[in-house]
Amino acid sequence: MNCYLCDRDMPLQVSWRSIFFNELESVICHRCRSSFEPIAGGCPICSASGDGLCQNCCQWETTEYAGLIDSGKCLYRYNPPMKDFLHQYKFLKDAVLSEVFAAMLKEVLDGQKSIVVPIPMNENKLKERTFSQVDRLLDTASVPYLHLLGKNEVGLGGKSKSERMALEDVFWWNGKPAPEKVLLFDDLYTTGSTMRLAAKVLKENGVKEIKVLALIRA
Amino acid sequence: MKQIEEFLTGRVWLRNFTPFTKEQIDKAVSDGSVSVSPGITDGRQCARCLEKSTKKIVPFFCAACNAICYYCRHCIKMGRISSCTELITWALPSTISPQSHSFHWNGSLTPLQQRASQEVQASLLQKNDHLVYAVCGAGKTELLFPPIFDALKKGKRVCLAAPRTDVVLELTPRLRNVFPNTTIHSLYGNSPEESGFASLVIATTHQLYRFEDAFDVMIVDEADAFPYSYDPALKRAVIKAKKKDAPIVYVSATPSADLLKQVSHTSRIFQRFHGHPLPVPEFRSLWRYDKDFAKGKIPAKLAAWVDEKIQKDEPFLVFFPTIELIEQAIVLFQKKHPGIQAVHSKDEDRKEKVMKLRERKIPGVLTSTILERGITIPNVQVAVVGADQPIFDAAALIQIAGRAGRSIDYPDGSVIFFHNGIVRQMDKAKKLIVSYNRGGAL
Ligand SMILES: [Zn+2]
Numbered sequence: 089m090n091c092y093l094c095d096r097d098m099p100l101q102v103s104w105r106s107i108f109f110n111e112l113e114s115v116i117c118h119r120c121r122s123s124f125e126p127i128a129g130g131c132p133i134c135s136a137s138g139d140g141l142c143q144n145c146c147q148w149e150t151t152e153y154a155g156l157i158d159s160g161k162c163l164y165r166y167n168p169p170m171k172d173f174l175h176q177y178k179f180l181k182d183a184v185l186s187e188v189f190a191a192m193l194k195e196v197l198d199g200q201k202s203i204v205v206p207i208p209m210n211e212n213k214l215k216e217r218t219f220s221q222v223d224r225l226l227d228t229a230s231v232p233y234l235h236l237l238g239k240n241e242v243g244l245g246g247k248s249k250s251e252r253m254a255l256e257d258v259f260w261w262n263g264k265p266a267p268e269k270v271l272l273f274d275d276l277y278t279t280g281s282t283m284r285l286a287a288k289v290l291k292e293n294g295v296k297e298i299k300v301l302a303l304i305r306a
Numbered sequence: 307m308k309q310i311e312e313f314l315t316g317r318v319w320l321r322n323f324t325p326f327t328k329e330q331i332d333k334a335v336s337d338g339s340v341s342v343s344p345g346i347t348d349g350r351q352c353a354r355c356l357e358k359s360t361k362k363i364v365p366f367f368c369a370a371c372n373a374i375c376y377y378c379r380h381c382i383k384m385g386r387i388s389s390c391t392e393l394i395t396w397a398l399p400s401t402i403s404p405q406s407h408s409f410h411w412n413g414s415l416t417p418l419q420q421r422a423s424q425e426v427q428a429s430l431l432q433k434n435d436h437l438v439y440a441v442c443g444a445g446k447t448e449l450l451f452p453p454i455f456d457a458l459k460k461g462k463r464v465c466l467a468a469p470r471t472d473v474v475l476e477l478t479p480r481l482r483n484v485f486p487n488t489t490i491h492s493l494y495g496n497s498p499e500e501s502g503f504a505s506l507v508i509a510t511t512h513q514l515y516r517f518e519d520a521f522d523v524m525i526v527d528e529a530d531a532f533p534y535s536y537d538p539a540l541k542r543a544v545i546k547a548k549k550k551d552a553p554i555v556y557v558s559a560t561p562s563a564d565l566l567k568q569v570s571h572t573s574r575i576f577q578r579f580h581g582h583p584l585p586v587p588e589f590r591s592l593w594r595y596d597k598d599f600a601k602g603k604i605p606a607k608l609a610a611w612v613d614e615k616i617q618k619d620e621p622f623l624v625f626f627p628t629i630e631l632i633e634q635a636i637v638l639f640q641k642k643h644p645g646i647q648a649v650h651s652k653d654e655d656r657k658e659k660v661m662k663l664r665e666r667k668i669p670g671v672l673t674s675t676i677l678e679r680g681i682t683i684p685n686v687q688v689a690v691v692g693a694d695q696p697i698f699d700a701a702a703l704i705q706i707a708g709r710a711g712r713s714i715d716y717p718d719g720s721v722i723f724f725h726n727g728i729v730r731q732m733d734k735a736k737k738l739i740v741s742y743n744r745g746g747a748l
Pocket residue numbers: 091092093094095096116117118119120121
């Protein structure tokens with residue numbers, strides 16, 4: 089087959105792992121794979137580089153959103169190849185690209201004790217985009233999840249942080265019973281406001297512990 | 307309505323992404339002047355790029371339809387087409403009044419160019435396909451000016467297609483100067499929006515996906531170049547974009563055997579416009595060069611060649627078979643001279659780097675095959691590393707050799723094929739170049 093990203097022909101890779109562990113076959117070539125930068129360590133909430141809680145997360149701890157998130161992780165840096173990837177997946181709507189990180193997400197989320205809750209997409213936006221890029225990442229990785237939130241039609245893009253903080257009613261509880269532990273999942277972590285707005289609604293409705301996971305740290 | 311007609315005549319466009327309002331388009335559809343068709347046909351073929359391989363036409367669960375839809379990955383960069391997207395085109399006979407054209411050119415054609423120019427014009431009149439087989443530096447663009455002008459004067463719509471954006475960018479200002487009264491659209495990935503009805507369209511072959519039944523004359527420049535020569539979808543796009551009986555003019559310095567066989571009317575120009583012979587490549591062995599690079603060392607013979615060019619202050623291009631090798635090599639070459647640059651197909655600064663080389667601000671450039679054609683640098687010296695690698699077929703090697711000696715002030719130039727064993731394609735390239743210098747006799 090050809091690499092999903094660069095279209096170069098890939099030799100068929102059959103390894104004993106792929107046979108015995110039923111590992112997901114890679115849909116991108118080695119070169120494209122190695123152009124992504126996995127994140128090790130960093131901030132215990134958002135994986136920003138440095139030791140301990142990053143400046144951005146510390147800032148959040150001085151607001152009413154303090155203490156909402158117990159821990160978290162982002163898997164990859166937002167380097168130019170990752171920007172290209174996300175552009176093609178999300179904005180060019182190349183839905184099959186969800187397969188690129190399926191094996192990685194499966195590995196990270198397998199055996200997860202918390203209930204995985206994806207950051208939802210607004211209904212109108214969903215009709216327009218034709219798929220939810222966050223749900224699809226999980227679907228492709230065969231990770232079970234539960235929607236607990238709905239989203240109102242407000243674009244976060246282009247607003248300053250203080251304006252974003254004012255957007256109280258971005259997410260609403262959909263009424264399903266609250267599990268004790270939740271892992272909030274999103275594709276891209278930028279300022280952390282999406283995660284905190286969602287976490288606030290969850291905690292107000294009875295969730296005790298919240299972890300966050302994002303594929304990419306911008 | 308006139309604007310919609312000008313925009314959509316001969317074009318297939320995504321219904322939801324036009325420069326017009328939804329109401330304007332809805333009205334044009336309901337009165338029958340614009341027709342609508344599904345983006346993916348019942349036979350699971352993309353109606354825009356005509357792709358139908360199951361690897362490229364893929365299913366997904368579509369939230370807009372609440373069902374499985376198919377979409378085309380092949381032409382996705384132009385805005386995704388899925389089963390539930392609609393394509394629109396102008397449905398009525400054209401009422402666009404003919405433009406007046408003028409021809410401003412005070413250059414002159416050599417007798418060989420002149421003859422080829424007349425032969426092309428004669429083929430167009432008789433609606434025959436035609437091949438211009440002209441060596442690198444023969445001046446093939448200029449000889450197309452008179453036949454293009456003749457076609458425009460007769461009210462015909464002309465397309466000049468080239469496989470690469472670089473070539474489109476190079477041709478556009480030249481043609482705009484020569485035909486100052488003609489509406490010319492220049493189309494490539496992310497090109498700025500153009501308005502009005504273009505009698506002359508200069509486009510990458512990819513952009514032809516967006517045309518159907520549009521052109522009376524189709525000219526395919528660099529008809530042997532990647533991706534055109536390897537991508538059957540682009541060949542289908544050329545056929546789809548032109549009117550059924552419209553002739554195609556192919557222009558190439560290295561036509562494939564198929565093309566030579568397929569097109570019966572051919573003009574040959576085996577001499578450069580300045581009359582000097584083509585530089586003949588010299589073969590030099592460079593055993594296990596990849597091992598040297600892997601060990602962090604430039605192979606001695608190559609290092610000596612580059613040192614000499616730097617010392618003589620002659621600009622140079624070194625072609626490499628893979629991006630990986632360029633990445634290894636550039637670090638080592640920059641230790642020799644920090645000004646040396648590397649370019650490849652995804653390099654956004656490619657144009658600037660080539661410009662710097664032309665202006666002699668940097669000594670040389672390491673490159674993939676992306677620079678094999680379309681660039682002219684006075685006095686440039688050329689080397690190929692790994693000329694035995696399959697990516698360098700005879701056509702690519704001839705194009706690369708054709709970078710040297712193009713300017714009338716420096717009609718010679720050295721062309722070295724460094725190799726790890728001479729292969730057939732190298733021999734073939736050299737034999738052909740020698741034969742061109744003898745006027746085409748093998
Ligand atoms: Zn790849």
